[in-house]
Amino acid sequence: KKLSLVKGGGLASLAYPTKVISLILSDIIGDPLDMIASGPTVINTDSEDAALKIIQKYDLEKEVAPSVMRTLKEKSVPLTHSSHLQNLLIGNNLIALEAAARECKSFGFSPIVVSDSISGLVSEVADLYTSLVVLLCKLLQNKISKSDFLNCINPLLEKLKAQKHTKENIYSHVMSNESDTDKFCLIFGGEPTVKVVGDGLGGRNQELALRFAMNLHELETNSNDLENCDVIFLSGGTDGVDGPTNAAGAIAYSGQIKHAIED
DSSP: OTTOSSTTTHHHHHHTTSOEEEEEEOOSTTOOTTTGGGOTTSOOOSOTTHHHHHHHHTTOGGGSOHHHHHHHHSOOOOOOOOTTEEEEEEEOHHHHHHHHHHHHHHTTOEEEEEEEEEOSBHHHHHHHHHHHHHHHHHHHTTOSOHHHHHHHHHHHHHHTTOOTTHHHHHHHHHHSTTSOOSOEEEEEEEOOBOOOOTTOOOOHHHHHHHHHHHHHHHHHHHOSTTTTOOOEEEEEOTTSOOSSSSOSEEEEETTHHHHHHHO
16 A cells, blocks of 8 residues: 555545545455555555564565665655545455355255355365364254254354354254255355465365365265265355466365275
8 A cells, every 4th residue: 555656545535526436346354445455445544654564574674675665664645535435345255145145046955154254274164164064964864953063063153253143043944844955055255265385376265175075085984974965065266266277166075085086
């Protein structure tokens, strides 16, 4: 923001007093308008020396061009007028999840939007998803009581930052007659992170699908927790891109790793 003429409210300042209407698509958990695209039409609330402190924290003063350092140390002219601004959030993760839920219904699935705030390492998220699927399979087959189900699912949903009352909603949704189906779809959204190792390309969705598939394979090989349950998993980027690859994501399903080994 500090180095840009348009970010951090810069565009709004340049446009003043002209009326500015911004149609915003959020790609950040929580939809902080001042962070989406660095907030070109939003009043910047960052401290004056925020950028400079980052450079000093990592002892990079000598690595940065003198002209850049001078700019970072200069006093900014903050945006003080906002009456000419109208910022409209027209798309975010929750809107995408709700659209996915409607699509699931059209295919005969009973959808449950669990969380739009998934974060953390992909490896940890994959384990949480797997544990949730195991619980749901046990519930569908009456292998677990309501109290045990709710006790087990609560810590999982807390880590997944689930919406309020989700655990009760899942239980009642699955066990009630109103669903009228044995096909359920748990829907999540967010932005987990990956640790790229060696020559790996990255791509959170592809790694998440692979880790989930490996977890399924381990369960199918060493337990009967998923017995009589057909599990399919899709992880995709809403922007159509997953890391520096030509894929938007990947799928995983019961028996996938076994089939891959056999092939």
